[in-house]
Amino acid sequence: MANEDLWILGINMTKFGKHPDKDVVDLAAEAAMAALADGGVTMADMGVLAAGNLMGAAAGVGQQLQKQIGQTGIPVFNVANACATGATAIRTVIMAIKAGECEMGLAVGVEKLSGAGMLGAGMGVAASDTWTPSGRFGAVSSLEGKTGTDMMPGVFAQVGMEYGHKYGGTSFELFARISEKNHRNSTLNPLAAIQKDMSLEQIMNEPMIAYPNTRAMCSANSDGAAAAVIVSGEKLRTLSAEQQKRAVKISASVLTSDPYEEGCQILPNVNTLTRMAAKQAYELAGVGPEDLDLVELHDCFATAELVHYDNLMLCPEGGAVDFFNSGATWRDGSTPVNVSGGLESKGHPIAATGIANIWEICHHLRGEAGARQIEGAKVGLAHVIGLGSACGVHILEKSGL
Amino acid sequence: MSNQIPLVEYLVLGDEPHLVANECTACGARYFDRRNACASCFGDSFTKVDIATEGEVRAFTIVTPWMPGTAPYVPAVVDCGGTSVRGNVVNTTPDAEHITLGMKVRLTTVPFGADTAGTEAIGYGFEPIN
Numbered sequence: 001m002a003n004e005d006l007w008i009l010g011i012n013m014t015k016f017g018k019h020p021d022k023d024v025v026d027l028a029a030e031a032a033m034a035a036l037a038d039g040g041v042t043m044a045d046m047g048v049l050a051a052g053n054l055m056g057a058a059a060g061v062g063q064q065l066q067k068q069i070g071q072t073g074i075p076v077f078n079v080a081n082a083c084a085t086g087a088t089a090i091r092t093v094i095m096a097i098k099a100g101e102c103e104m105g106l107a108v109g110v111e112k113l114s115g116a117g118m119l120g121a122g123m124g125v126a127a128s129d130t131w132t133p134s135g136r137f138g139a140v141s142s143l144e145g146k147t148g149t150d151m152m153p154g155v156f157a158q159v160g161m162e163y164g165h166k167y168g169g170t171s172f173e174l175f176a177r178i179s180e181k182n183h184r185n186s187t188l189n190p191l192a193a194i195q196k197d198m199s200l201e202q203i204m205n206e207p208m209i210a211y212p213n214t215r216a217m218c219s220a221n222s223d224g225a226a227a228a229v230i231v232s233g234e235k236l237r238t239l240s241a242e243q244q245k246r247a248v249k250i251s252a253s254v255l256t257s258d259p260y261e262e263g264c265q266i267l268p269n270v271n272t273l274t275r276m277a278a279k280q281a282y283e284l285a286g287v288g289p290e291d292l293d294l295v296e297l298h299d300c301f302a303t304a305e306l307v308h309y310d311n312l313m314l315c316p317e318g319g320a321v322d323f324f325n326s327g328a329t330w331r332d333g334s335t336p337v338n339v340s341g342g343l344e345s346k347g348h349p350i351a352a353t354g355i356a357n358i359w360e361i362c363h364h365l366r367g368e369a370g371a372r373q374i375e376g377a378k379v380g381l382a383h384v385i386g387l388g389s390a391c392g393v394h395i396l397e398k399s400g401l
Numbered sequence: 402m403s404n405q406i407p408l409v410e411y412l413v414l415g416d417e418p419h420l421v422a423n424e425c426t427a428c429g430a431r432y433f434d435r436r437n438a439c440a441s442c443f444g445d446s447f448t449k450v451d452i453a454t455e456g457e458v459r460a461f462t463i464v465t466p467w468m469p470g471t472a473p474y475v476p477a478v479v480d481c482g483g484t485s486v487r488g489n490v491v492n493t494t495p496d497a498e499h500i501t502l503g504m505k506v507r508l509t510t511v512p513f514g515a516d517t518a519g520t521e522a523i524g525y526g527f528e529p530i531n
């Protein structure tokens with residue numbers, strides 16, 4: 001192994017779902033302590049901590065966590081990057097290790113979201129008894145629902161519809177069938193928030209949230225945490241044979257934001273930054289989309305999954321509909337996607353998601369995924385996107401040690 | 402017209418209501434908000450340009466509101482002569498039979514009520530061209 005390679009030494013996710021008896025710090029501590037134990041290390045070994053909790057971004061979840069599981073004086077980076085917060089925590093630890101500042105670090109993402117409803121309310125304008133222009137649009141009132149929508153279901157519905165307009169072939173039923181796949185997959189994942197096999201008809205008959213996404217086609221707001229211990233190759237070499245065998249190689253870690261393109265400030269462009277991240281990741285890892293044994297991608301809505309088949313170059317440009325219809329992304333297909341059940345059923349505790357997706361890939365690469373194991377998995381890709389936008393792509397490989 | 406106010410500053414009311422954008426004088430990128438500089442080329446000089454009032458629906462959704470009894474609405478992205486604009490599709494039935502990708506639409510005004518001084522806020526939407 002090359003000294004410059006970085007590795008995941010330990011990783012864990014809590015069960016996603018409702019945790020009424022646990023607060024944010026309880027959940028973060030559960031995932032962090034389990035990740036440390038999984039890696040056979042303690043807080044004393046950590047040189048850096050990066051932590052994210054989007055809904056409490058100002059509260060400093062990293063230090064709150066330290067106060068419960070170990071205050072050792074190491075630098076803490078509290079990160080917030082929308083739905084890419086977890087991936088950003090991982091990326092922060094990786095950068096610290098690559099910079100030579102330390103040889104091991106802990107990344108944690110945690111969220112409590114159950115019952116939160118639809119997210120992403122538009123710009124608020126203070127209520128006044130006379131119309132007074134304010135804000136960057138000189139608006140006299142809140143614009144949500146008046147000049148389109150900034151709510152996540154409506155935004156991502158349009159993202160999928162835009163793809164349909166550009167390339168054709170999409171329909172309400174097609175998007176619902178993507179959701180059917182993910183709900184089917186969730187039945188094999190005991191950590192998923194919702195483990196319920198749903199028929200196409202059931203999915204299509206669920207309440208419509210934002211056409212063409214019904215409730216079953218939207219990510220499930222839930223509570224949860226995930227954490228990972230990352231180690232330098234040089235340090236890993238000094239650890240036990242068992243630790244080396246279970247370590248997972250980080251072949252690529254990329255974070256992008258969206259470059260300017262016409263219309264990107266009208267409807268968020270989730271495509272270009274994802275394609276950029278994927279391209280960079282494949283180059284760094286020296287693997288191509290055809291080498292991937294499984295992919296966990298950011299299906300915050302069923303409409304989003306379709307466009308990311310294309311953005312991650314799992315199919316030829318414009319070919320996402322044919323790709324899905326070929327059966328490629330089902331768990332017995334050529335590129336299984338979201339075998340965890342995806343955000344639509346596993347759940348989406350925002351800051352935890354970017355680490356939980358990596359956990360899922362690691363679980364398969366280590367051969368520890370039980371009933372949902374993708375046999376012989378050697379290479380996997382984890383993708384998240386947060387609106388604003390931020391995109392994280394990680395390519396992971398089974399240890400050859 | 403003195404007792405009307407546009408919902409947003411980029412909407413110009415009057416006999417021929419239309420939208421205006423801030424166009425970067427260096428690269429031509431167009432924005433509807435107040436600008437510090439251009440996100441595309443970093444230039445900081447802008448000029449006002451009128452946006453075409455007819456266009457084509459490039460993306461839409463039909464949002465079911467949380468509040469019971471309120472009608473669904475149709476956020477959309479409209480390609481107005483090469484400039485992307487966001488707004489609701491209005492003056493048609495909000496369902497997937499009546500709203501289609503690629504449909505031709507034109508700008509229209511939408512009233513949003515009067516304040517205590519009697520000034521009416523006027524917004525915009527896009528209605529189908531039959």
